[in-house]
Amino acid sequence: MNAFNVNAADRDTLQNMQQELQQQFDALKSAGLNLDLTRGKPGSEQLDLSDKMDGILNGIYKSESGIDTRNYGGLDGLPEAKALFSAALNSQPENILIGGNSSLTLMYQTMLFAHLFGLDGPGTAWKDEKDVKFLCPVPGYDRHFSICEELGITMIPVAMDDNGPVMDDVEAMIKADPAIKGMWCVPRFSNPTGVTYSDETVDRIAQLGNISSDNFRVFWDNAYALHILENNAPVLAAISAACAKHGTENSVIEFGSTSKITFAGAGLAYMSASTSNLKAMKKHLGISSIGPDKVNQLRHVNFFTDFAGLKSHMDKHAAILKPRFDIVLNILNEYFSDNDALTWATPKGGYFVSVDTQPGLAKRVVALAGELNVKLTPAGAPFPYGKDPSDSNIRIAPSFPSVEEIEKAMQAFVVCVKLASVEKALK
Amino acid sequence: MNAFNVNAADRDTLQNMQQELQQQFDALKSAGLNLDLTRGKPGSEQLDLSDKMDGILNGIYKSESGIDTRNYGGLDGLPEAKALFSAALNSQPENILIGGNSSLTLMYQTMLFAHLFGLDGPGTAWKDEKDVKFLCPVPGYDRHFSICEELGITMIPVAMDDNGPVMDDVEAMIKADPAIKGMWCVPRFSNPTGVTYSDETVDRIAQLGNISSDNFRVFWDNAYALHILENNAPVLAAISAACAKHGTENSVIEFGSTSKITFAGAGLAYMSASTSNLKAMKKHLGISSIGPDKVNQLRHVNFFTDFAGLKSHMDKHAAILKPRFDIVLNILNEYFSDNDALTWATPKGGYFVSVDTQPGLAKRVVALAGELNVKLTPAGAPFPYGKDPSDSNIRIAPSFPSVEEIEKAMQAFVVCVKLASVEKALK
Structure with missing residues (x-):
């Protein structure tokens, strides 16, 4: 048989x-x-693993940094949460913004603000370009593609191999077409292939900002940053360090969440970005939001204590x-x-x-x-x-x-x- | 002296x-x-009044309706939360959508979707109009105005009296100018005057959809729906009932939150809208979100038990x-x-x-x-x-x-x- x-x-x-x-x-x-x-x-x-989340505050809603998490204030998250999740994204606390319960929402908002207003200030909105295209390594995550479709961004598939997107193709396409304004990436345990981008691929992606047209952004959805199945799983190089090396800090924005760490829908979403990108995000989030749920952030901080706990x-x-x-x-x-x-x-x-x-x-x-x-x-x-x-x-x-x-x-x-x-x- | x-x-x-x-x-x-x-x-x-919120689940994350609140799913909220907050908005559970932690965000999203895509389907996006104007009863809430400003919607001040916006003026303006596509309202204990709209004003606002141009929406921010200072406080007529009477169900969208009921930033936001408006909202929220935090919804349901508790x-x-x-x-x-x-x-x-x-x-x-x-x-x-x-x-x-x-x-x-x-x- x-x-x-x-x-x-x-x-x-x-x-x-x-x-x-x-x-x-x-x-x-x-x-x-x-x-x-x-x-x-x-x-x-x-999900049972995180059941202690409810009640973990023991009636103490004040963070160690002295913030009453029950009240308004703090557009970008608790300092303690920033510290914890900067480690998860291999970034620095000052580059972190903690959002609501959905990294998909953070990605949508980032793309929306880039589209409507421009992340690099007046005159940089994608909507004012004749055409905006995004590179989409395939197979990939359908909900990334839905965001592009909703905003009228043309998607161009790019093949993947065992090292991630085929970078020769990516670089050639970006050099040839200034309408390409970004790329989706799920760099570790890629959805759905499971591929982890090689160190060389990460380094080459960090250099794309130097060969692309203006207002180019890689959406680095590190959704499975910590989601190993075994200890010898391949490790992902830090994209933020690679961008710093190549002077392309504004060209990559990283995302993650605890949806598959604590609770799916009742977790935290976070992003890591350059000072300039964070400034643009906070400007527009300040119009559209009263800030994230800090009580839930404090719960996460208490639950994990530190990165080792996570x-x-x-x-x-x-x-x-x-x-x-x-x-x-x-x-x-x-x-x-x-x-x-x-x-x-x-x-x-x-x-x-x-x-x-x-x-x-x-x-x-x-x-x-x-x-x-x-x-x-x-x-x-x-x-x-x-x-x-x-x-x-x-x-x-x-x-x-x-x-x-x-x-x-x-x-x-x-x-x-x-x-x-x-x-x-x-x- | x-x-x-x-x-x-x-x-x-x-x-x-x-x-x-x-x-x-x-x-x-x-x-x-x-x-x-x-x-x-x-x-x-x-804030101390709600300190029991953390731990109120006693380890039971399943709702009475059988939903595991710890997992993905449910774009518009738990049935139990819809029932509770429909009473708060004087609406029906089937018209309720429970959002994240910020009614400002729900209002922004609603306006954004109306602007970019149109709430009445293809061809109804405000962005495709030559000009879009909103009536703004003054004094009003600065963050409403910031949303209009961000989206390039022209604001026209309208005077208020003891009954709410001066309706003769409102009606005359809407009849004279088809570019007017909506109006901001804080109908009970208005921010900042404290005025509660009279029954006649509520009824006349419900009729605006019959004299306005297409794609007109009143943003009914019932932020202080339950926030009385004394028992003899004036009561607000139900706008949804008035709209039903006049056949203008799509013309008014109502908002509220528990920011000033439980925790500011860690509460629930909700909206009440017609079937058609909810369909448009869910279509676009489905692209931009994995759904709201259902665990926090269950906490609220458990904390209040019912509307009397609220x-x-x-x-x-x-x-x-x-x-x-x-x-x-x-x-x-x-x-x-x-x-x-x-x-x-x-x-x-x-x-x-x-x-x-x-x-x-x-x-x-x-x-x-x-x-x-x-x-x-x-x-x-x-x-x-x-x-x-x-x-x-x-x-x-x-x-x-x-x-x-x-x-x-x-x-x-x-x-x-x-x-x-x-x-x-x-x-």
Whole structure:
């Protein structure tokens, strides 16, 4: 059964394979599955890790720095929170702004302010340009792309390899087209491929501000900065240090959140940026906000105490997540390591396993899985405008279901991939 | 000393008065005061009322409706929170959206989406109009005006009387000028005058959508919906019911928050809007946000239990605030009831006492108070573009300082008003 090679099989063999797979598929269909591998959200066991957050203040709402967190004031966050999360972003406290509960919102606001008003002062608003384009390493995060689409920013896909975005391409495109005003990056445990950008890639990205047109910004979404699955996970170089070296401090803005550290939706979002970028952000946030929830910031500071506490908390997440990723990877290995029906990377962190079918099969696999009530992220979602040109990428998110559910879902997934592959070979 | 009538005094008397006041002023100057009547923020005694918020979940993060508040999901808030705050806004739960920690942010987002994308679908964005104007009842809230200014919306001041905005003027302006796309309102205990709009005014505002041009929106900032100082405070008619009666449900959007109910900055913001307006909001919030902090919503639900609990909590605020307002009003009465140097309204709720000097004196009074280290809100702040045409309005915010501090600050204020008045009479 494990020998699965549609290329080597003749038509009779393929028809036999199809028949057998169809039987398995029908059996799964009547099994009444109800499984979901779509969303990169924490499981309840992970959320339990932070249950002490409520009540952690013990009635003391004043920060060590003397701020009554219950009242107005402080547009950019508590000093204690800045110190803690500057370590998480490999930055400096004076470069940190702590926002609300959503780094997506911070990214949206940053892009909005760049679009409407310009981060470099009067005359630098992107909306006044004839055309604004963003480079989008693919596959990537669909919600980044939705922001660009909403603001009318043209997205240009860029290929990724094991080191991150293909930098020769990135540099050539930026040199050739002054309409390119930025790039999305998820530099560690990239969503969904799991790739961590190499030191050289980080250094080359830090130099883009020197070859780009004006008002260029890399959106460095370090969403999985601390989200390792094992201790030997690759480390990301500090982009802020690289920018300082190359004199491009304004060209990269870094983001992160505790959505997948404490509570998803009740965590903290933060950004690291140059003095000039922070000044622009605070100017416009001062119009649109009374400041972030400082009580929740104090809770986070008390809960972790320091960066060591934060890292040891992440080890507990890893212990819960690792078996979930292992079951996905073990099943992929078992059924597809000896054939080319599916390829994938083995992530050392993050929230996803990204797989590639043979070209033209991703949509079919997702549809077949849907028939089995196994929900997969829509094929194409990790691409600008939802279009995967080779229709091959599928993002698997194993964090939320139980190990047993993941195993069932993956067994069903295997049947769907094989069935779609045989169908194609028979065409 | 109390007889203070610069109009009846001859030049000699005025000069004597000036000399005496200058001595008082100098004495205050050397007293080393450091007082602040600028910001409508709760005092620490008020904040203490909600200290049980932290820990109130007792480790139970699941809502009664079965939602794990610790995880992603739910763009418009917990059903339990919608039910609670629909009562606060005199609306229906299905019309409520619970946002983050700042109603200012909700208002900014609403205006931003109306400006950039249009709340009534494609082709309705304000930015595509030649000109967009907003009516601004004055004096009003400076942060409303800052949003208009940031988005390039032209502000037109409208006078207020004891019933709210002068509706004859409002209606005439809207009929005459299709560029008018909305109006700011703080309908109960208006910031800063304390006026509560009369039933007739509310009903006429609900009819504006029938005489306005398309895409017209009243921003109904019901910031002080529950913030009474005494039980006989005037009641505000329900704008949503009035709009339903006149078929103008899309023309008014209502806002509120618990910033001055629980914690300022760590509370909840909410809005009430028509199905169509909510749909537009959720479409764009879905791009810019992962949803609001549901854990904090659950805390609020648990803390108040129901609307009766919320109202009895507000009585505790009133008991703390009333003596602060009384000292302000008593001192004003003592020194200015028998002359026309100062006029004011007596608020039955809200956060401010709004006073008017003789024309042309507000800036001078604020400057004099500044010399005594008594901080007052900059004159002009409650007017569009910071310009009070008669330079007479001063906003006094007595919530934050202690009763003793308010008394000292008001005694100094009295000297400043008198000194400025005598200076003027001598010119």
